[in-house]
Amino acid sequence: EPEVTQTPSHQVTQMGQEVILRCVPISNHLYFYWYRQILGQKVEFLVSFYNNEISEKSEIFDDQFSVERPDGSNFTLKIRSTKLEDSAMYFCASSDQGVGETQYFGPGTRLLVL
């Protein structure tokens, strides 16, 4: 069964450093998403991406964040200058139809900012 994959599974970084989180969505999907979940809190939408551009972003997704689909398979989330409060689990998801259809999640990257 096709699945979304994410690398790395864990990332530890120093405050102020840049991190890139990588995702490979399901191959025939067209819509891609990033979410984050701070420990003990709810899943929060960050950004959705379709047709090589951002469709929607949340207030969390400020200038420190960017997304890219550098080739036909990868979808990346970059955090330019990490803060302590960026520590969270980051989930990538994809869907073959729009946002309101079933989204399939990757296993997540646990980011710890020290």
Added chain:
Amino acid sequence: RKEVEQDPGPFNVPEGATVAFNCTYSNSASQSFFWYRQDCRKEPKLLMSVYSSGNEDGRFTAQLNRASQYISLLIRDSKLSDSATYLCVVYAGNNRKLIWGLGTSLAVNP
């Protein structure tokens, strides 16, 4: 009122019990509704979509009441493997994103 609000947990039930989770949402323009399941420190996985007429999948039954802006999930004959957090998720076209509830934790005990 929170965008998506769920029963506070945790629910502790014995194996074989029937358990019901409730969820309310604030956006009357909401169009799609889902229940996801999340195991500890894992990704959310779709349990079932919720349709207007209600739907059933084995031991799981989901119902939607648009007038009351209320969604429910019923689990019958609960198994140890049902222990997880159950997330209520709502999509409204006017904000173009999924809105997630905090989740309700279920522990099924032997």
